[in-house]
Amino acid sequence: MKQINVYERVVDSLPEGKKFPVSVDRDLRNVSEALLRxxxxxxxxxxxxxxxxxxxxxxxxxxxxxxELFDKCVEELKK
Known part of the structure; x- marks a missing residue:
């Protein structure tokens, strides 16, 4: 299976200076780590x-x- 860090891709796509709230960032990081495993x-x-x-x-x-990038990354993982 592919190894795609969904967290990095989504966070890197954010506009300069834009960040997720702590709870969303934490959940996205946790889901990304679970997807990698x-x-x-x-x-x-x-x-x-x-x-x-x-x-x-x-x-x-x-x-x-x-x-949409989040969805795309998840779909790429399924290939």
Whole structure:
């Protein structure tokens, strides 16, 4: 499986000086670390099901493009 650091990709895409609130940053980091440890597509899907609200929180604080990048990274992990 691919090794993609979702946290780094999403945070690096934020505009200069923009940051997530601490709770969103922490949850994104935790989900990213869990995704890096995932061994199967089912593992990835389980992680995303358990954290399905995270995408909306990313969208709220950083916009649609960051949420779409998050989705794209997760899809890349499944390949």
């Amino acid at each position: 995932a061994d199967t597509i089912n593992d990835i899907e389980d992680i995303m099901e358990n954290n399905r609200l995270l995408r909306n929180r990313i969208k709220t604080h950083a916009g649609v493009s960051a949420a």
